[in-house]
Structures are given as C-alpha cells and as structure tokens.
Amino acid sequence: MFKSKSSDPSIEWLARSWIGSTYTLLDRRDLLPAIRRQITEYLEQKLVLYHSDKPPFYPENLFKDRKIIKKIEDNLSSSHSGLLIPVRGGFLIKIRSDEPNTRKRFSIAHEIGHTFFFDLNPEIPTRIFNRTRYWVEEDFANFIAGVILLPESSLRKTLLKEEFSPSLESLAQLAQLYTVSQDVLCRRLVKQLHLWDCLLFKSVIESDGTIKTDSSSVSKGTSYESWTIPKLLVNKNQKAPSSSLPFGKNRINPIQSFLVSAITKATSNSRDEKKKDCSEFHYGGNTYSIQSRIAMKRKLSSCISLIRRKLPSS
Ligand SMILES: [Zn+2]
Numbered sequence: 256m257f258k259s260k261s262s263d264p265s266i267e268w269l270a271r272s273w274i275g276s277t278y279t280l281l282d283r284r285d286l287l288p289a290i291r292r293q294i295t296e297y298l299e300q301k302l303v304l305y306h307s308d309k310p311p312f313y314p315e316n317l318f319k320d321r322k323i324i325k326k327i328e329d330n331l332s333s334s335h336s337g338l339l340i341p342v343r344g345g346f347l348i349k350i351r352s353d354e355p356n357t358r359k360r361f362s363i364a365h366e367i368g369h370t371f372f373f374d375l376n377p378e379i380p381t382r383i384f385n386r387t388r389y390w391v392e393e394d395f396a397n398f399i400a401g402v403i404l405l406p407e408s409s410l411r412k413t414l415l416k417e418e419f420s421p422s423l424e425s426l427a428q429l430a431q432l433y434t435v436s437q438d439v440l441c442r443r444l445v446k447q448l449h450l451w452d453c454l455l456f457k458s459v460i461e462s463d464g465t466i467k468t469d470s471s472s473v474s475k476g477t478s479y480e481s482w483t484i485p486k487l488l489v490n491k492n493q494k495a496p497s498s499s500l501p502f503g504k505n506r507i508n509p510i511q512s513f514l515v516s517a518i519t520k521a522t523s524n525s526r527d528e529k530k531k532d533c534s535e536f537h538y539g540g541n542t543y544s545i546q547s548r549i550a551m552k553r554k555l556s557s558c559i560s561l562i563r564r565k566l567p568s569s
Contacts, residue, residue: 265372265387266290291395294371295402302406310413311434314364314403321346321370322380326363328352337362339369341380346370357436364403368396398447404435405443414450421453421563423546437559438472445474452476453563456484458518460549460556465489466518469557478564488515513538513545518558521547535565 262283270278270286273293281289298317305316315326322345331338331351336358338349350362372392373380413432419425429444430437444451457472466488473484488511513536520534533546547560 263388263391264384265392268384269294269371291398294399295407298399298402299406299408302403303408306409308406308409308412310409310432311360312404312406312409314360314367314400317367317403321367322375323348323367323370326350328359337366339366341373343379345375346373346380357430357434357439360404360434361400361436361439364400365396367403368399371395371399401439401443401447404439405433407448410444410448410450421451421561423548423559423561426455426559426561441472441474445476449477452478453561454479454482454484455559455561458488458547458558458560460518460522460558466515466558479562484514485511488518513543514560517545517547518560521549521558521560522556541565 266287269290270281273290274281274286278286278289301317301320302312306312317323318326324342324345324347326348327350329349329352331349336351336354340347340349346366348363348366350359350366354362369392370380372382372387372395374383413419413429419429426437426440430440433440441455445453445455453476455472455474457469459467459469461467468484468486468488470484470486475482513534517534533544535542535544537543542565543562544565545560545562547558550557550559
C-alpha cells in the first residue's frame with residue numbers, strides 16, 4: 256500500500272467529511288491538498304461574512320461555527336501555548352495569559368484548527384478515528400491558523416492596493432496590519448501562497464561572533480527553490496567572511512560571502528536607523544538585493560534577511 260502523510264487515519268476521516276465518498280478516487284498524495292482547499296474555502300466564506308475582508312481578522316468570530324463556548328486565559332505550562340478541551344456542548348480554549356497579543360491570536364486560530372479533527376455532532380465533540388501522527392495534526396492546525404489570520408483573498412487585495420513589494424519594511428507593515436508575527440506572515444506569503452517571490456530567513460548572531468541560520472525560518476519563493484542557505488554563516492574561529500564553507504554537497508556556496516557581509520553590516524548598523532540596510536550582489540547573471548535587520552532577542556541577536564532579484568527597471 257502507498258505510504259504517505261495522507262494515509263494517516265485522521266486525514267482519511269477529514270477526507271470523508273470534507274470531500275465525501277469520492278475521496279477514494281483521488282491519489283493519496285492529492286488528498287491533503289484537496290482537504291486543505293475545501294476547508295480553506297469554507298473558512299474564507301465565513302471570514303468574509305464576519306469581516307467584510309478587512310484586516311485584522313479575529314479568530315473569535317469563528318467560535319460559534321466551530322462550537323467553541325469560551326476562551327480562557329490561564330497560566331499554562333511552558334510547553335503549551337494553547338489547549339482545546341472538549342466539554343458538554345462544545346469546546347473550551349485555554350491560552351497562555353503571559354504571551355504577546357500576536358502569539359495569543361495565533362494560538363486561538365491554531366486551536367480552532369484542531370476542532371476539524373472532531374465530530375461536532377455529539378453532545379461532547381468526539382474523535383472517531385483511532386490514531387493520528389502528532390505532526391500531521393499539528394501541521395494541519397498551523398496551516399488553518401494561517402488561513403484564518405491571513406486569508407488569501409484579503410492578502411491578494413492588500414498587496415495589489417497598497418503595492419507591498421517584497422521588503423523588510425513591507426513585511427513589518429503587513430505583520431502590523433494583520434496583527435500576526437513576521438514568521439507566520441513569511442510562511443503564508445512566500446511558502447504557501449507564492450505571493451512574494453523572494454527568500455527570507457533568520458540568523459542568530461552569538462556573542463562570540465558565530466552566525467547561524469535558523470533552518471526552520473527559511474521561506475523560499477518559487478525562483479529560490481534550489482538555493483541553499485548554509486547553517487553556519489560565520490564560524491567564531493574565522494575572522495573574515497569565508498566563501499569556502501560547503502554549499503550543498505561538496506560544493507562551494509557562491510553567495511555566502513554576500514550573506515555574511517550583509518548580516519555583518521546589519522549588526523553594525525543596527526543602532527543607527529539612518530544607515531542603509533540593503534546591499535546588492537550578482538549571481539547567475541542576475542542582480543539581487545539583500546536586506547538584513549537585527550532584532551534583539553534575549554542574550555542572542557536575531558537577524559532577519561530578505562533576498563530578491565532586482566528587475567532591470569528598478
Ligand atoms: Zn496544536
């Protein structure tokens with residue numbers, strides 16, 4: 256039997272509920288995308304109904320449709336940002352009270368994502384499949400959270416109307432407009448909807464000068480699928496940026512020195528907002544711009560970088 260993510264019993268159950276009995280005609284690999292499309296359509300309709308398409312979108316507006324009785328802010332353990340608790344008549348959502356507003360909003364939308372794994376008809380919502388792989392459900396709930404907070408139709412309209420082209424300024428403005436974190440926005444704009452063709456990633460600059468890429472933060476647009484951002488940009492033992500660290504398998508990374516110098520520049524310019532945070536480099540016959548900015552995070556410095564191809568006219 257073909258083994259894929261979509262052979263998970265929870266996905267089979269979702270397919271029966273949202274596609275109907277004809278789901279068995281679909282290739283198993285197409286199952287998850289088909290379910291996502293159906294539920295996205297359902298959520299977009301509801302959101303437009305409640306919001307008239309204007310950000311920010313409030314996940315609370317979906318409570319009635321998803322049988323959520325109440326949201327409670329509580330002191331949850333550090334391993335939990337939110338919890339979905341089935342009770343008589345629906346669900347309770349608990350979220351951590353000590354988190355920032357954007358994180359709380361994401362947690363609520365994420366817990367709404369979990370409600371899709373329950374049959375809402377019984378008095379107490381019930382799961383009717385036997386087992387599920389943890390990450391199948393978590394990935395799905397994260398995806399649903401993105402759909403709720405950043406609906407595609409609204410994002411497309413906003414990008415068109417306001418001419419938000421890929422830049423760190425646009426990213427910050429959009430994150431504020433939709434009241435989401437920049438991480439959630441990057442995933443949705445670049446990875447899922449391909450609305451921005453650019454490459455975004457975060458780096459951590461340690462106190463000894465080592466610069467490491469946070470691999471979970473890399474969002475690659477369509478033209479950047481083959482690009483590899485090295486895990487280690489600068490080793491503490493290397494004084495000057497090196498272009499000789501391995502890139503992919505036994506290859507040299509030709510853009511590493513540009514990345515390192517942009518991030519180094521961003522570090523030194525971080526205290527002076529007037530200084531330019533953008534530089535250019537040539538690669539494969541094209542000119543690219545790279546923009547890096549520092550965001551202080553506890554003891555480590557976190558830096559976000561955006562790479563995009565410069566069009567001949569710009
Ligand atoms: Zn979860």
